[in-house]
Each structure stands twice: as C-alpha cells, then as structure tokens.
C-alpha cells in the first residue's frame with residue numbers, strides 16, 4: 294500500500310493530464326469490402342509497479358471476485374479536481390428533438406431543422422425521439438451486450454487483445470496495453486458498417502449477438518444519415534453534403550461499455566472527459582444514469598430515458614461547420630447501486646478524408662478557423678497527446 298501511495302504521489306502531474314484522456318479508437322469499413330484500416334489510441338500510461346490488481350481481467354471480474362469491496366482500489370483513484378467531482382454535477386436536460394417532424398408538413402419540418410441546428414450550436418448534444426428504431430431492437434441489443442459481459446472471463450478473453458489494430462477487442466479501462474491509472478469500465482468494440490465485413494469476427498457468444506448487432510448497426514447508420522442530412526440543411530448546405538463528405542468508405546465503430554457498481558463513485562470515473570473525433574455518436578444505455586457533459590465549465594448530468602438516443606457531435610463536425618457547432622467534452626461516471634451499460638456508435642469519414650470546413654461556408658481561405666488535416670492523422674494526433682480533452686482540435690485551430 295505504501296509503495297502504491299508513493300507512486301501515486303510521484304505521478305500526480307501525469308495523472309492530471311490523463312484525466313483528460315480520450316478514447317474512441319476507430320476503424321474504417323468499406324462499402325466494397327476492400328480494406329480494414331483500424332486506428333486506435335495509445336493512451337498515456339503509467340506503470341503501477343507493485344500493484345496486486347490483475348487489471349487485464351477487467352473491473353467486472355475484480356468486483357465479482359472481491360466480496361464486500363468497500364473501497365476503490367488505489368489504482369482506480371483518479372485526480373478529479375475538487376469542483377468537478379461526479380456528484381457535484383447539475384441535472385441537465387439536453388434538447389429533445391422529435392425526429393418525426395422531419396417527415397411532417399413544411400412548417401413542422403422547418404421547425405425541426407431549426408431545433409436540430411440550435412441544439413448543435415448551443416449544446417453539441419441532443420436527445421432524439423420517434424427516431425424510427427424499434428424499442429425491441431434497442432432492448433435486444435442491450436440484452437446481447439449484457440449477456441456478453443456476463444459470460445465467464447475465459448469466453449470474453451477470446452476477444453481480449455493488446456493490439457489496438459484488432460478489429461474486435463474486449464478490454465478494460467482506457468487501454469489494456471499497460472497498467473496505468475485505471476478507469477471503472479470494461480468494453481467491447483468492433484467495426485460496423487452497412488456491409489459488415491468484419492461480421493465473421495464479431496462475438497459468436499451469445500449466439501444471437503452477430504445477427505442482433507448487424508441489424509442494430511444498420512439501423513443506427515441509417516439514423517446517422519438522417520441526422521447528417523438535417524444538420525447539412527441547418528448549415529445551409531445540400532442535404533447530402535455531410536454524408537458525401539464521408540467518402541465511399543465511412544467509419545462506424547460500436548463501443549459497448551460496462552461500468553460495474555462502484556463502492557466509491559466519487560473517486561473514479563468510467564470514462565475520462567473527452568470529445569469524440571468523428572461526426573456523430575449515437576448512444577443508448579440500460580436506463581442507469583451516468584453520462585455527464587461539460588457546458589460553460591459546469592458538469593451536467595444527463596438523465597437516462599429508455600427508448601431514446603443521445604446524439605453528440607464530434608470534432609469532425611465542429612471543423613466541417615467551421616466552429617459554428619462545437620464538439621462537447623463528456624465523461625461517464627459510475628454509481629454505487631447498479632451496473633451501467635452504454636452502447637455508443639460513432640460515425641465518421643473514411644480515414645483518408647480531409648478534415649476541413651465545408652467550402653460553401655468559407656468565402657475566403659482566411660475565414661477558415663481550422664487547418665486541414667487528414668482524418669487518420671487527426672486521430673493519431675488526438676490519441677497521442679497526453680493532454681487529450683479537446684487539445685488536438687486546439688492544435689489545428691487558426692488563431
């Protein structure tokens with residue numbers, strides 16, 4: 294214990310930087326089955342020598358095998374600034390958009406487009422209802438994900454990998470590559486896509502996982518395209534502008550997060566603050582609250598409303614809109630009562646796409662607030678900085 298304490302003290306500065314770590318490793322899917330080019334993060338790491346935690350087995354395993362755990366093991370204690378403690382967050386109601394309005398009469402359609410546009414400009418986050426995806430499919434997806442996390446460890450470890458290039462990965466915390474300040478979270482991530490060419494690699498246990506996930510990811514992609522269309526129109530662009538900007542190959546990545554109940558939820562986090570690097574992330578959870586977003590330096594706690602999706606804008610859309618819309622920092626907190634599951638599906642451009650403001654929004658080059666960068670280079674830059682948060686975006690901003 295003394296050793297660990299000393300170590301914690303020595304690494305406090307790095308730990309503070311890591312508090313801003315981000316995730317969302319990515320891969321491409323190809324409409325033409327051509328290639329898979331996954332890119333992922335190498336989170337900043339700290340060796341925790343003398344630790345007794347067999348962290349690679351995951352937090353769920355640790356909790357399940359530590360009866361009556363009363364304290365968070367020191368390896369999971371994060372240096373959360375005093376004023377940003379999870380429990381201090383204010384209840385926040387993000388805008389709710391009834392997407393059926395997009396199919397309504399002209400006035401209703403315009404007011405829905407306007408609502409989406411102002412939610413993007415003011416919040417970067419909104420909730421969608423009447424989104425067209427059946428609640429039974431959402432519940433089915435949550436069920437296969439829950440069943441996956443409830444499998445015996447050996448079964449989950451079939452997908453365990455330290456190689457961030459692997460198209461399907463089960464892991465824990467931010468990365469399994471080395472020990473570092475740990476986060477209270479296990480995850481399963483893999484690519485999606487209209488043609489799921491990695492389908493044969495997805496978990497085959499539970500036996501229905503592949504079929505349910507395939508259907509779910511197809512529907513969520515369609516939903517993303519509808520929202521991309523509305524956002525394009527709201528920006529005064531052609532309705533298919535953003536979808537076309539994604540290129541022939543887009544990026545769809547599903548990350549299922551499992552945050553076990555935690556004895557001291559104020560001391561750790563499920564996910565450190567980050568913004569997503571792609572265009573839109575579409576998230577649902579199992580009815581347990583845990584998502585927090587940062588607005589005007591204050592953390593807001595987003596309620597969980599079953600049957601709805603939370604949608605958030607990533608860095609790609611901030612740049613494309615030339616800063617009119619902002620990607621917003623968010624984090625996942627944990628709680629003492631119940632395990633939380635969230636399923637986040639990110640949608641972004643192909644890896645070789647140029648991230649830059651939409652040309653119709655810029656009359657002169659000098660109006661561009663961001664310097665162009667190839668998407669995969671942006672991801673690498675974002676995931677190699679130890680500051681994270683939104684620091685990669687700051688790097689490509691013109692003064």
Ligand SMILES: O=C(O)CCC(=O)C(=O)O
Nearest residue numbers: 317548550584625635637
């Ligand atoms: O658990 C959540 O609600 C958020 C997940 C998230 O932000 C992510 O996976 O990038």
Ligand SMILES: [Fe+2]
Nearest residue numbers: 567568569623
């Ligand atoms: Fe996120």
